[in-house]
Amino acid sequence: MALDPGIVSAAKERAEDLFARGMYREALSTYEKIKAYGEKDPRIYLRMGDIARKDGDDKSAIAHYKGAASAFGRLGFVIKAIAVCKMIISIDPSEEVVQKKLAEFCAGPGEAQPAPKSGPAPAPQAPVKETPAIKVPKTPLFSDFNEAEFLDVVRKVRSRALKEGECLFREGDPGDSIFLVAEGEVGVEGCARDSSRVRLASLKEGSIFGEFGFFSGSKRASDVRAIKDSVILEITKAEIEEITRTHERVSSILFDFYKERVVDRLMALSEIFKPLSAEERKEMLGRLTLKRFEKGASIAKEGERGETMYLIKSGAVQVWVMDRKGSQKPVATLSEGDFFGEIALATLRPRVATVTALADTELVEFGRDELKDVLVRHPEIKGVLERAIRERVTGAVRARDAENGAPLL
Structure with missing residues (x-):
């Protein structure tokens, strides 16, 4: 018989009261009465x-945590x-299964498995009643991995416990992790x-969070601090x-994730792509x-036909022109999150500057179509492009006259 939510709520309150008074076994005994409800609310298993x-009963703790992990996964709470x-493995490393x-x-x-090689037909077998597959709601990034990829990624994931007010990272720290x-709950903080x-x-x-620095190699642009006790x-x-x-x-899964999480946001903020719907x-x-x-x-040469525009994913580029004396004149340095090449691409005009990679650089390419x-x-x-053309042509003239200009192309 299904448990009434009111009975479940009352049992939780009673169990937590017993726990607060140090009566652990009595608290567990109370939770046992509503344990079956853990399939709907895995926090019951977790609390047990x-x-x-x-x-001090690690063996029982692991058994309850296994129930929680299984129920959370089935309900789509993959993270x-x-x-x-990770909690189970911290108690007993042999439980990696x-x-x-x-x-x-x-x-x-994941990817489709290759067809089996030709050979003798297998002997007929009695039909087996299949168990319906569990349909787990999609989780960003993780749901795109096949089983082997998922397992290797999860093995690398580390769990970090933060106390309320504790800082996870600060502005200026290396941005080399996804969290x-x-x-x-954590808060993102900046300086007024x-x-x-x-x-x-x-x-x-x-x-x-943390994906922009992770993909671009840039430093953190803000602090992140625990608003309350958290597990990251x-x-x-x-x-x-x-x-x-x-x-x-x-690699391709991560690039798709980057496009969804970073490129989409940059496009939404760009004057060129702002009119587009989600x-x-x-x-x-x-x-892309x-x-x-x-x-x-x-990357691009002055005078050539512009067939592509770019968004800098990581690295940096130098934009330059030849001045009236035949010397290279830097116009701008562009880095992660900057667009370039859109003017020549949209207007069919030749590129008005040359772009060179200042470091190993990754670019997201947009084609003419x-x-x-x-x-x-x-x-x-x-209209946005025409205004940009006027500004950048003016910048090119200034640069050739040995003055500072604006980004070209």
């Missing part, structure tokens, strides 16, 4: 594990399930003009690079490609 651990798996079980039903389908809020600290955003359970999952760029050496497909941006994102240039490589479609749907963008 916490109490058993407090009582929470991963955090519980829990991560494999999580991967079995939380990972996406996921498994429990609690009067030097006081201002909360810019609050990130709750299930949030993913972290995976570093070095660990992801190690995984991609075994699973090449992970659905139009999504359609455009699916057609990634290009890599080594330090010193020429993508921008042409945008101009057809949103003719008002032509």
Whole structure:
């Protein structure tokens, strides 16, 4: 018989009162009466594990935590399930099998498996009644990994516990990790003009953050601090690079994630792409490609036909022209998050400057067809481009006269 929510709530209150008075076994006994409800509310299993651990019974704690991990995963709380798996392994490292079980039903389908080689037909077997597959709600990033990829990523993930007020990272720190809020809440903080600290955003359970610095290699632009006691999952760029050496497909999954999380936001803020709806941006994102240039490589040349525009994913580029004396004259240095090349691409005019990679650089490439479609749907963008052309032509003239100019192309 299904448990009444009112009975469940009363049992929780009674169990927590017993726990607060140090009566751990009595608290566990009370939770046992509503344990079946844990399939709907995995926090019951989780709390039973916490109490058993407090009582010194690690074996029972692990059993309860396994129930929590399984239930969280089935309900689609994959980040929470991963955090519980990490808790289990911290108690007993030999229990790594829990991560494999999580991967079995939380990972996406991945790539299609190759067809079996031809050979003798297998002997007929009696039909087997299949168990219906568990449909787990999609979780950003993790649901795109197949089972093997999911398992290797989860193995690399580290769990970090933060106390209320504790700082996860500060402005200026290296941006080489992606973070996921498994429990609690963290605040993003910046500095106001009067030097006081201002909360810019609050990130709750299930949030993913830190991806801009992770993909661009830039330093953190703000502080992140725990608003209340929290559990944060972290995976570093070095660990992801190690995984991609075994699973090449992970690179393309991460690029898709980058487009959804970073490029889409930059496009929404760009004067050129601001008129596009979210659905139009999504359609455009699916057609973008990634290009890599080594330090010193020429990306675009003055006078050539502009067939592409770029968004800098990581690295930096130098924009320059030849001045009237035939010497190179720097016009601008562009870095992560900057666009260039859109003027020549949209107007069919030759490029008015040369662009060279100042470091190993990754660029998101937009082709002529993508921008042409945008101009057809949103003719008002032509006005934005015309203003940019006037500004940049003026910049080119100044640069050739040995004065500072604005970004060209």
